Amino acid sequence: MCDSVDRKLQVFKNPSNRLTISMFRKLANYSICDISDGMVKYGEKDGGFIPNLIQQSTTDTVIGKAYTVLYAPVNDPRPEIKEGYIDTVPKDSMLIIGLPKEYQMVNYPFVKINNALYGGLMSTRAQYLDCKGSIILGRIRDPQEHKDLKYPVWSYGIGSTSPSILKVVGINVPLEVKITDVEGDRIITINPEDIIMGDPSGIVKVNPDMVEKLLDYVPKRVDADGKVAEDIKNGRPAKEAQKFWRSRIQTIYQ
Template sequence: MDSATQSIVERLQKWSSCDVSDGLSRLGHVHGGFLEGLVMYSPSFRAETTKIVGPVFTVKFAPKADKQAPKVEGNYIDQIPKGAVVFISQPTPHINACYGGLMSLRAKYLGAAGVIIDGFLRDLQEHRDLEFPVFSKGTGTTAGNSVCFASEINVPIKLQSTIQEATINPSDYIIADLNGVVCVPADLVEKVLEVIPDIVGADEKCANAIRNGVTVKEAFKTYRGK
């Protein structure tokens, strides 16, 4: 990770996914960068203070029946850069897992920040025993290699959703915690970091006023201007 990327990661670490999403919303970015349906499963289920922040390393899986799709040379998990957030796109329809405990064992050894699966994981206890952060849409029981394979790495991938259009690019940043997963486009990250402090500062003033008996309406009007 170069020094510029490391600086961005360190500054993003100060904020929650909600803070970052609020910043993106102020800049007019659709859905505040939120990616629906992705939930923290490890090291615990939507709990505690686990947070992952880092540049995206995308992995696109393809159905085994797709004979035209390219194949990743070697195993994708061995190519993860230190500090990256791995974002895996599992092909649909596919009702079982595409990611297991041995993958997290290797990812942790290589220093990955965490893994997000637009699909399903298995070996849940193994990920938790490693205390390795993994987010997904659910869990399964069988390995994915009987029905899918890693086709491409570091390519743009689309979130698999029936209600949301979103693309995750290798140059983007991910911040994920118990609230959910937010993708920050690379060309907006500096602007987001500029606007977040004012937003968070206003909310802190609102909270302090509310604690002292001020109505929400009055607090919002005074400190949020609405």
């Protein structure tokens, strides 16, 4: 199945990349919350989180490199890419489908297109090709089919209509994603081959420059939080337990 962290990660076999297959297997042992906490520690204040995506099919943590697809309305001046994107999804990738930013909103339902961008047949093909999961920055349909396949899917919402008013205008192109936070409205860019992790909490884009630091820090943080949980179960105040164990992460694991 696509969610096994022990499968061979062919997509990461780029010899020019210092990040090894073993590193990605190790990252996949942790939740995206653990990874985000680590990235916050090392200066990425949003923890790499891509907001508003809801898991539509149950999975454990999965990780892969982004394979991006851009849809646009049929009257868009860009030529349609007629070759089926779903038949070229690389093994061990994370398929990410989006819309141009003029068809996005920062508030629910986050897109102006009610047609579903993705359905059960696409998951069937993606799973056969050993894709790790599909992230749809819009609506999907056939939710039960994805669940029956046990294939990982995230989306903004659910729809019923096929993407008949749309066409594919880009494959492996940057996807701009509108979001809003304390800094106001802004754009997150997902580039082809970005490192993407997903689990029931949502989706995170992992900073590759932080991976080695994350693999050093995150296991210590997880172990410390386990000790916090035990203390809380035994009656210790949560704030006190967190301060005690987290302040000792760098000293008790030397």
